[in-house]
Amino acid sequence: SPFTTARIRSDFLDFFRGKGHEIVPSAPLVPANDPTLLFTNSGMVQFKDVFLGAEKRANPRAADVQRCLRAGGKHNDLDSVGYTARHHTFFEMLGNWSFGDYFKKDAIAWAWELLTGVWQLPAERLLVTVYHTDDEAYALWHEMIGIPAERIVRIGDNKGAPYASDNFWQMADTGPCGPCTEIFYDHGPEHFGGPPGSPDEDGDRYIEIWNLVFMQFDKQPDGTLVPLPAPCVDTGMGLERLAAVLQHVHSNYEIDLFDALIREAAALTGTADLSNKSLRVIADHIRACSFLIVDGVLPSNEGRGYVLRRIIRRALRHGWMLGTREPFFHRLVGTLCTQMGDAYPELPARRELVERALLAEEERFAETLDAGMRIFDDVADRSGGTTIPGADAFRLYDTYGFPLDLTQDIARERGLTVDVAGFEVAMEKQRETARAAGKFGGGVQLPADLVARLQPTRFVGYDAQRAEGLSVLA
Ligand code: ATP
């Protein structure tokens, strides 16, 4: 296909440059000045202060290709990876913005022009949603663009329903917010799933490709919506989903960018079937893990570092399932650099660091992965085919370095669940024991001034204890 991901990125930026937008580089995955947010999960994150009015930009129009991560935190797509055709942990979001400049009419007209004009997508395969009260957006799609009424779906808010469509966007409980309109592509009746707003909307026949948010209100603490003096536009389109459409494949994992990664993962693990789910998970996870390390995160037992560790260990477990017993994951970094190094020069620039950090984590987890998997099998056999007891999940966590979500992921594959409440109880009991025994048991005596400088005791498991011990004694 002529529509490589490289071409799509540049087509997108060229188009919006032609419409007077300033092209902005991707911000790192770790937000620069927002401690409340774990990771950059959409293109608007780096513009948050502009929307809040705390920062002014010379050009009120911007466009970019933003690397995003949706794992851990509020947006978490980790559990969808390997199960849907359209979700990654790490992905790239194409976005264009108006900071109090153009609004619904231009945003809709340009989105349509790019999709059906520049990229020649057949209009009859596209379907749009609008917020149920947004008659303005409805009229623009229907009258200005000419989309028939049966392909415009009005969607409300579905608060609390994790997968249900929700066409009202808000940055937080108060502040900038507004209705969205989303563009879907119909991959055809051979795929399972209904249109947005239907009970089967979570299938993968109709795939959401572009979300246009119209920030037009300032939500007050009492819930009233005060119109913003200068409404804004915030859009996001998944590069990989669009590439799937333009390359005439259904799954994101079949696009050019993933092809080399999946082949390399197959070669390293000796896997013949290129559509094997584990290969897809590994290909997804090497992107997330590499870019996290590029952006300054290292595996640890807390916060961002623990999300990274969890993703690495999930990937390693998939390699193990494919029969691999040697470190393999870090060996994918070279292929990733070939695929993405032109778009993100910071990746090849830190290649060695990424490889070393991943290899170290592979070697570390190799000490317990195999034994942990045997424990899991024993427990699963004894469980009577329903639930992994919390105490066993905790033992896997504490002694074998299996994060809870890893154990849950393995359980899910076998139709089992994990007793999470029981896990928490076991964890709390362990904390109390550790607290009562004091932090440094085992006869290790530390100088009083060093002890005084240490953080308050918080037992976070086997690895943390070891890591903290090392850093304290270093
Ligand atoms: P979905 O409903 O399919 O989970 P979303 O509504 O959560 O998508 P948005 O938050 O609207 O997604 O993000 C804007 C765009 O980014 C989406 O329209 C989609 O193209 C892309 N996108 C979102 N999440 C992912 C993901 N996990 N992997 C790949 N692309 C994604």
Ligand code: MG
């Ligand atoms: Mg989503």
Ligand code: MG
């Ligand atoms: Mg959606």
Ligand code: MG
């Ligand atoms: Mg959306």
